[in-house]
Amino acid sequence: MTETRRAGDLINSQVTLLTYGGDEPLEIGKSAHRGFRGMIVAGYESVTHIEVPFTAWGYYSGSSYTRSNHRSLIRGYPDTFNEIRGDYGASYLALGIDQLIPVGLFDEMAELFEYPIYDEDDHSELEHEILIEDWESYLKRDVVSTLDDLGIDDDKLISILGEDYSDKLFEYFDQATWETNNYAHCEDAVSTYIPNLESEVIPHLVTVLLAL
Numbered sequence: 001m002t003e004t005r006r007a008g009d010l011i012n013s014q015v016t017l018l019t020y021g022g023d024e025p026l027e028i029g030k031s032a033h034r035g036f037r038g039m040i041v042a043g044y045e046s047v048t049h050i051e052v053p054f055t056a057w058g059y060y061s062g063s064s065y066t067r068s069n070h071r072s073l074i075r076g077y078p079d080t081f082n083e084i085r086g087d088y089g090a091s092y093l094a095l096g097i098d099q100l101i102p103v104g105l106f107d108e109m110a111e112l113f114e115y116p117i118y119d120e121d122d123h124s125e126l127e128h129e130i131l132i133e134d135w136e137s138y139l140k141r142d143v144v145s146t147l148d149d150l151g152i153d154d155d156k157l158i159s160i161l162g163e164d165y166s167d168k169l170f171e172y173f174d175q176a177t178w179e180t181n182n183y184a185h186c187e188d189a190v191s192t193y194i195p196n197l198e199s200e201v202i203p204h205l206v207t208v209l210l211a212l
Contacts, residue, residue, distance in 0.1 A: 004102060007050060007099045008097035010110060015050050016041060016051040018040065019039070019048045028099060029082070034085065035086070048097060049095060052081065052093040054066050055073065057092075060090075061188075062189040064123060064127050064189055071126075073093060074093070080101065127184070127186050143173060161209075173205055179204060
């Protein structure tokens with residue numbers, strides 16, 4: 001039999017207390033909306049749930065590691081958490097205050113107070129996924145424009161990398177960020193930042209492309 005602990009035992013000064021005001025009971029593993037007749041911040045006397053620490057993220061909130069924690073915990077413990085959703089993609093995980101959870105999960109969540117990344121491998125994978133999303137959204141366009149300014153126009157790119165060069169160019173671009181120690185990292189939950197992009201990364205990319 002799996003050893004369990006009460007989720008409410010996780011409460012400390014860093015845990016947000018919540019109360020659910022929906023018309024129907026909130027079953028374990030189901031989602032709910034934040035706000036009136038949903039999930040709201042509570043005083044201790046009316047608490048029904050707790051927010052799982054370091055799992056809140058959205059388009060304008062959170063970080064890559066809270067986003068990674070969010071999806072990693074759902075993947076590792078399906079049908080365990082309530083996902084609370086708000087505007088602009090905002091979301092966090094919650095547990096019923098009296099909900100019994102595996103002691104291993106309890107310990108893993110408690111460790112987040114000491115080090116707030118649940119799964120290092122997933123966090124790295126997520127940051128790479130976000131970089132690819134940025135590449136497809138705007139970054140490729142900016143890089144190609146700067147390459148053109150430096151003498152490598154679209155025809156030259158095609159002659160070097162082939163007609164459909166987007167994926168190959170991304171590989172060389174990603175390589176250039178590492179070779180110049182300007183690797184991409186996330187400053188929030190949905191976008192990447194690349195230091196010295198125009199002063200170091202793209203000039204190095206030019207050198208690599210011309211050597212092919």
